[in-house]
């Protein structure tokens with residue numbers, strides 16, 4: 001028996017009595033059928049504190065908002081004994097769900113595949129529940145109004161995606177047609193109005209009540225006026241109980257769905273407070289009487305001004321107006337504990353005024369409405385505009401989070417609740433969760449000051465379509481390599497990844513006072529401003545030598561007597577190679593999908609140096625830790641990401657430049673490809689050189705100890721003059737690797753893609769036992785449903801046509817058959833180049849299937865013919881190894 005105080009939790013009876021009656025070490029599987037449990041007899045929803053709470057629950061969910069109810073519903077439906085606790089009540093007036101306007105964007109709004117799929121699932125769920133419980137659910141559609149070119153291209157992209165789910169979306173580009181259909185609008189300067197028919201308005205209170213009824217009907221319990229006070233962590237850092245206002249609940253699994261209060265959930269560990277990369281901001285809207293115009297009904301679409309971030313919904317009984325002008329949003333500070341008096345912010349007319357003005361510009365009759373009620377709620381926003389889902393931390397087992405919906409709670413909650421429920425039951429996510437998984441964030445992302453600076457900007461994008469090239473302007477310059485200022489002085493334009501500033505490209509502008517941070521996003525149509533600079537850098541990397549800062553990459557050292565055994569188990573390639581070897585490998589999950597890809601260099605018999613994608617810093621380490629735990633092997637992990645500056649020396653002259661600075665012979669025999677050596681450069685020692693450039697060119701990445709990085713960098717740049725070396729940025733790397741058909745994790749491969757599907761079976765060693773082997777082997781036997789291809793686009797006018805960005809729809813013989821994942825302009829191939837997946841879930845995708853189709857890609861609602869490659873194209877280059885010359889097109 002573990003006395004309560006030994007667990008760091010000081011409580012009085014009757015909680016102690018409850019705890020004593022259960023053993024924290026007891027294990028029980030998640031129930032496959034609903035069983036009666038607990039001693040509680042109080043009916044949930046009676047508004048009183050319960051004194052007898054259930055003693056056991058498979059899962060305790062904190063928060064009865066959209067998130068908590070959704071996950072509890074999906075769990076209860078699958079027979080899991082779930083108990084939901086809310087400090088207030090279902091759909092209470094202080095919660096985001098209780099103030100939600102009920103507007104739900106259709107799946108076609110979401111360019112990201114994961115979010116698209118999640119939203120599709122939400123729609124299905126809400127539609128079913130609305131039918132069963134008869135709450136207001138109006139498929140009235142939405143009109144996206146576009147005056148700027150960017151908004152125009154965005155609306156065209158939504159239009160293209162809508163073909164995947166329906167054929168009814170309409171793009172109206174004639175102003176008189178717009179007026180004929182929506183006479184209440186002022187259509188001046190509108191270039192297009194996209195009618196998206198699948199957008200919905202629903203009664204969020206009705207939805208929450210329906211979810212609550214479903215939970216109860218499936219044996220789940222909801223305890224209102226019953227706050228979660230602390231989550232108790234016991235042996236093995238596992239959740240074993242949850243302390244609530246009404247008593248203690250024994251559970252192995254806790255879900256933090258406490259909305260903006262999520263970071264206030266306490267733990268009985270030294271790190272007593274939960275730290276989540278989410279922070280509340282105000283969300284304001286005006287609710288007033290009906291517009292005077294005739295013909296307005298429940299089926300009148302919602303209107304969004306894409307250029308002004310303003311939205312309004314008019315029915316025959318009320319009008320709702322909202323907007324996200326950045327100056328009108330405030331980050332909020334919560335009290336230190338739940339007991340303090342904390343009132344929701346009140347609506348600020350001065351701040352809201354601009355939104356009202358923007359709405360009146362598009363719908364002048366709004367000016368005739370009563371002042372109405374200005375409603376202000378609080379919503380959780382995250383640094384990168386995606387929600388937070390999954391295991392809270394590697395050091396606490398059984399603690400999950402679901403929050404940070406960034407103003408899109410309705411599209412996300414249903415599908416994400418289902419995803420998390422499956423995750424809890426199966427122990428691992430069954431889909432690609434890289435965009436939403438909580439472990440994409442580091443502790444730095446939970447810093448309150450960082451969040452307060454960043455989230456109002458994120459909130460300002462609530463109604464906007466933000467492409468993956470988007471760069472925020474706030475909370476920048478947080479992580480910088482030691483050579484940041486040298487690079488800046490050479491003209492670097494920086495973009496942020498994981499808080500790191502990395503050069504995207506180098507301009508001619510080397511004015512030290514200039515703003516060198518890229519903000520906003522790449523244009524969607526026509527040649528971007530950076531094009532000539534990237535063309536120049538590309539040429540240097542392919543013809544001479546380029547120097548690329550790769551410091552942001554995640555770097556781990558793993559060692560110990562069990563390290564080879566561990567890595568052989570988690571890696572699909574054979575990493576048991578001689579000291580000095582480097583292996584490119586995937587770490588697969590049980591389904592064969594990529595948990596990550598990485599290069600692994602053996603630096604001693606029992607020590608390896610792992611380099612993984614920047615966004616994998618925590619995830620890769622967590623995966624290794626998980627398998628150290630499961631295998632009990634003697635292995636340690638050191639995250640050395642911040643100890644090394646990484647320079648990628650790329651191109652045919654890289655060998656000569658490297659020989660000059662090292663004074664060593666670096667012939668292919670001395671230092672072959674895929675090798676690791678520790679080298680000196682000038683006076684500096686301890687530099688880790690790996691002959692893998694991540695873009696298919698000859699070269700080395702140097703991992704330089706930070707304190708000598710400036711010295712080494714200067715020496716390389718000086719020596720590079722003889723070879724006309726140029727600085728190059730991440731965009732050049734992207735151009736190089738996409739042309740060569742190289743995949744990048746997070747963009748082209750994920751936990752949902754296997755090496756067989758992406759054509760990397762040759763890297764897998766089936767002769768050894770590793771995680772995911774059986775799944776991969778089965779795929780090699782039975783074939784796959786999707787296949788990674790390269791698509792070369794024809795008949796594309798580089799100056800005038802929209803540019804592919806990744807996330808375009810691929811058509812085979814006129815029928816949608818997949819999505820692109822990355823895109824770039826191929827300087828050597830002389831055309832736009834996309835990579836992505838061709839899918840066929842019915843009959844599978846064989847090489848014959850691929851080669852027998854004719855392909856098009858929809859870019860901004862314009863279809864272009866495309867040629868398909870299943871293997872890397874032959875790209876001539878000038879180097880000792882590849883003597884054929886070529887000229888990059890410009």
Ligand SMILES: Cc1cc2nc3c(=O)[nH]c(=O)nc-3n(C[C@H](O)[C@H](O)[C@H](O)COP(=O)(O)OP(=O)(O)OC[C@H]3O[C@@H](n4cnc5c(N)ncnc54)[C@H](O)[C@@H]3O)c2cc1C
Pocket residue numbers: 062063064065066067068085086087088089091092094095096097098099100101102103104105226227228229257258259260261262265283284285338375376377378379402403404405406407408409410411
């Ligand atoms: C004004 C406003 C309008 C919005 N309009 C829209 C819209 O039109 N469309 C859209 O898609 N999204 C909209 N959103 C966003 C959407 O409402 C939210 O994303 C969503 O409701 C969040 O749900 P949640 O369950 O995470 O949080 P919440 O709904 O806030 O629920 C969290 C719950 O946790 C409870 N809780 C907190 N701490 C504890 C504790 N210690 N113990 C027990 N219980 C606890 C709280 O009482 C609360 O009930 C809007 C948000 C706001 C603020």
